Amino acid sequence: MERSNTSRQVPFEHTGASAGGVQSVDRAITVLDILARAGSAGVIEIAREMGVHKSTASRLLAALDARGMVNQNRERGKYQLGFTVLRLANSIPRRLSLVKEAGPILEELAERFQETVNLAVLRSRYAVNVDQAMGPSSLATTNWVGRLTPLHATSSGKVLLAGLSADRREEILRETGLPARTAKTVTSRSELEKSLVEIAAAGYSIVHEEFEIGLNGIAVPVHDHTGSVAGALSISGPSFRFTPEETPGLIEDLKQSALRISARMGYPG
CATH class of the missing domain: 3.30.450.40 (GAF domain)
Incomplete structure (x- = not known):
């Protein structure tokens, strides 16, 4: 039985198990790269740059948000990199x-x-x-x-x-x-x-x-x-x-x- 395609499962629970899983991971990384470059961006902007439907971009952002990789500015509605990314980045120099x-x-x-x-x-x-x-x-x-x-x-x-x-x-x-x-x-x-x-x-x-x-x-x-x-x-x-x-x-x-x-x-x- 296939897993349901929910926002919490798409990017990370298929890590390499299928072509779809690899694509989801690749898309999630692309979202992070866009936010790192732009500072902040909305769902429509991200979808347009990635060439995907805004519902796909929204699911990716929701999954990343759930894990603290991104967070949303409630007033502006745009997303930016979250504290989890900062924590991971700060661990690199020590290693x-x-x-x-x-x-x-x-x-x-x-x-x-x-x-x-x-x-x-x-x-x-x-x-x-x-x-x-x-x-x-x-x-x-x-x-x-x-x-x-x-x-x-x-x-x-x-x-x-x-x-x-x-x-x-x-x-x-x-x-x-x-x-x-x-x-x-x-x-x-x-x-x-x-x-x-x-x-x-x-x-x-x-x-x-x-x-x-x-x-x-x-x-x-x-x-x-x-x-x-x-x-x-x-x-x-x-x-x-x-x-x-x-x-x-x-x-x-x-x-x-x-x-x-x-x-x-x-x-x-």
């Missing part, structure tokens, strides 16, 4: 590990560009490298994992600084200052701020021997599910063989790799 999600991509980049690839995050007033992959030509390079590096003198650090609010950046730089690590380190606050604006606009940071003589680097931001900068993906190498802006395809490949990691962290792009 994701930036290092775990980024690891394979670091290895790919190290193999492709033959240099050291690092993943760094902000810790207190420094950038700390939490993972690393070495290319074939970088076997003798320093192990950077766990090392704290100054934000103003490294490509990763500048990317992390560029992602901060002005107040937080001011707080950090007031405490750390801008000490020179080499003759090429930027020690002028106005010059640093100008470069951070450019980094934010370009989506990457390049440094030439600012942290160590003979070491060049490039970094791009990695974003989390909220769109905030969660980390920095970088490639570094000896200045005698590694000039980031002159390496074919490097900047775009690095950006795309960071987007792949960000997507794994829930970043919508």
Whole structure:
């Protein structure tokens, strides 16, 4: 005996048991996607976008409403995402590990560009490298994992600084200052701020021997599910063989790799 096609049963009780059940799940997800994109929408709007009868859209919304996935604004009659979706979304970041999600991509980049690839995050007033992959030509390079590096003198650090609010950046730089690590380190606050604006606009940071003589680097931001900068993906190498802006395809490949990691962290792009 078939189940009755009630609003509480259509989207979820046929999970994969039949073609109709799969279609119902797909339609329910489409409704959630529409509301996520639009913020709110009425039955007729949703039905029109999905290309279904308004009674079908109404049944889907009723089923989602019963489970707290959507709720209806009684005054306007429109639906929006409910607290159950928020609860589920908030559980995702706790289950994701930036290092775990980024690891394979670091290895790919190290193999492709033959240099050291690092993943760094902000810790207190420094950038700390939490993972690393070495290319074939970088076997003798320093192990950077766990090392704290100054934000103003490294490509990763500048990317992390560029992602901060002005107040937080001011707080950090007031405490750390801008000490020179080499003759090429930027020690002028106005010059640093100008470069951070450019980094934010370009989506990457390049440094030439600012942290160590003979070491060049490039970094791009990695974003989390909220769109905030969660980390920095970088490639570094000896200045005698590694000039980031002159390496074919490097900047775009690095950006795309960071987007792949960000997507794994829930970043919508």
